[in-house]
Amino acid sequence: MIDLTPALIGIGTILTASTLVWMISVRLEDASIADICWGLGFVLLAWLYCLLSQTLTPRSWLVAVLITLWGARLSWHIFRRNHGNGEDPRYRAMRASHGRAFWWRSLFTVFWLQGAILWFVALPLLVAVRASSPAALTAVDGLGVLLFAVGFGFEVVGDYQLERFRAEPSNRGKVLDRGLWRYTRHPNYFGNATLWWGLYAIAAATPGRRYGNHHGSIRHCCGAGRPNARTTSSSPSAGATASGSTSPGATPTAGRRRSPRRCWIAASGRSGRC
Numbered sequence: 001m002i003d004l005t006p007a008l009i010g011i012g013t014i015l016t017a018s019t020l021v022w023m024i025s026v027r028l029e030d031a032s033i034a035d036i037c038w039g040l041g042f043v044l045l046a047w048l049y050c051l052l053s054q055t056l057t058p059r060s061w062l063v064a065v066l067i068t069l070w071g072a073r074l075s076w077h078i079f080r081r082n083h084g085n086g087e088d089p090r091y092r093a094m095r096a097s098h099g100r101a102f103w104w105r106s107l108f109t110v111f112w113l114q115g116a117i118l119w120f121v122a123l124p125l126l127v128a129v130r131a132s133s134p135a136a137l138t139a140v141d142g143l144g145v146l147l148f149a150v151g152f153g154f155e156v157v158g159d160y161q162l163e164r165f166r167a168e169p170s171n172r173g174k175v176l177d178r179g180l181w182r183y184t185r186h187p188n189y190f191g192n193a194t195l196w197w198g199l200y201a202i203a204a205a206t207p208g209r210r211y212g213n214h215h216g217s218i219r220h221c222c223g224a225g226r227p228n229a230r231t232t233s234s235s236p237s238a239g240a241t242a243s244g245s246t247s248p249g250a251t252p253t254a255g256r257r258r259s260p261r262r263c264w265i266a267a268s269g270r271s272g273r274c
Contacts, residue, residue, distance in 0.1 A: 005052075006049060006052045006053075006126060006130060007119075007123070007126060009048070009052060010045050010048060010049065010119055010122070010126065011115075011116070011119045013044065013045070013048055014041055014044065014045060014115045014116075014118055014119050015112055015115050015116070015119075017037075017041065017044060017115070018034075018037075018041075018111040018112055018114065018115035019107065019111065019112075021033055021034060021037050021111060022034075022106065022107045022110075022111040022112075025106070025111070026103050026106075029087070030086070030087045030091075031087065031088075031091040031094070031095070031106050031110055031111075032082055032087050032088040032091055034110050034111055034114055035078050035082065035088065036075050036078050036079050036082065037075065038074070038075065038078070038114065038118065039070065039071035039072065039073070039074035039075040039078075040071055040072070040075045041071075041115065041118045041122075042067050042070070042071045042118065042121075042122055042125070043067055043068050043071040043072060045118075045119065045122045045125060045126075046063060046064045046067040046068065046071075046122070046125050046129065047064055047068075049125060049126050049129040049130060050064050050129055052130070053129055053130045054132075055132045056129075057131070057132065057135050057136075058135075058136065058137055059128055059129075059131065059137060059141060059202060059205070059206070060128070060129045060130075062137070062141070062145070062202070063125055063128045063129050063199065063202060064129065066145075066148055066199065067125060067199070069152070070148075070152060070155075070195060073156065074155075077159055081163075091106075091110075094106070094109070094110075121196075124199055124200045124202075124203035125199065125203070127203040127206060128199070128202045128203040128205075128206060131203075131206030131207065133206070133207060134205070134206070137205075138205050140201055140202070140204060140205035141201075141202050141205045143198075143201050144198040144199060144200070144201030144202035144204075144205070145198065145202070146198070147194055147195065147197050147198030147201060148194075148195045148198030148199060149195075149198075150191075150194055150195075150198075151190075151191040151192065151193070151194030151195025151196070151197070151198060152191065152195050153191065154180060154184075154187045154188070154190055154191025154194065155187070155188045155191030155192050155195065156191075157179070157180055157187065157191075158179075158180050158181065158186070158187030158188035158190075158191060159188050161176070161178070161179040161180060161181060161187075162176060162181070162188070165178075165181075
């Protein structure tokens with residue numbers, strides 16, 4: 001029988017943490033801190049699952065370290081991006097739409113909803129951290145680490161290139177089609193999806209993979225590790241798109257795109273992101 005206790009403790013913990021962050025957001029009148037805490041939520045769950053595990057294997061430590069590296073970097077990046085810019089325009093629009101009721105509705109439509117999605121996305125971490133066998137790392141774990149490294153590199157470099165592009169006033173209204181953005185619509189999103197497939201591969205190296213064979217595909221429907229606020233007006237989150245995006249997908253393609261169907265990145269200083 002599957003022991004659901006760690007999973008239930010996990011969702012209870014993340015909803016409690018989301019409630020605390022919500023209380024701070026009410027005091028600050030700024031729901032954008034939900035975005036900053038997105039990555040840190042995964043870090044919290046990874047180490048919580050380690051704490052709840054009777055036996056820690058090299059795989060357990062590997063997953064915890066990889067998630068800490070990714071989650072801390074993402075939260076720091078969003079903090080730097082949002083600092084001094086006030087509340088994100090997406091949340092301001094929600095605040096205006098809900099009026100005086102937004103302060104309590106945001107607990108359900110922003111913080112608890114994102115917390116529940118975060119918990120679901122992190123289920124492979126629970127499987128990987130708690131698995132006692134195989135005790136040693138396998139070739140599948142190696143494949144997972146490789147995918148994570150490729151994805152993490154795409155995400156970090158993509159974020160850096162976009163930040164540099166938008167920092168130049170001369171780029172206002174122009175399309176970013178250099179660097180990694182030359183090959184893919186959103187290298188940061190592509191990288192995020194890739195690194196999470198890497199984490200799923202690490203989980204798949206354990207006997208617990210049979211409990212999550214379809215998790216990866218469902219996870220992408222929920223937005224992987226960086227949900228895009230364009231998918232739902234009720235749950236903005238850390239990966240919101242800054243401006244119009246018309247290109248067909250996030251998968252890299254060979255050569256430079258000549259079609260105008262590319263990600264239109266306006267260097268307008270908006271707090272949302274591509």
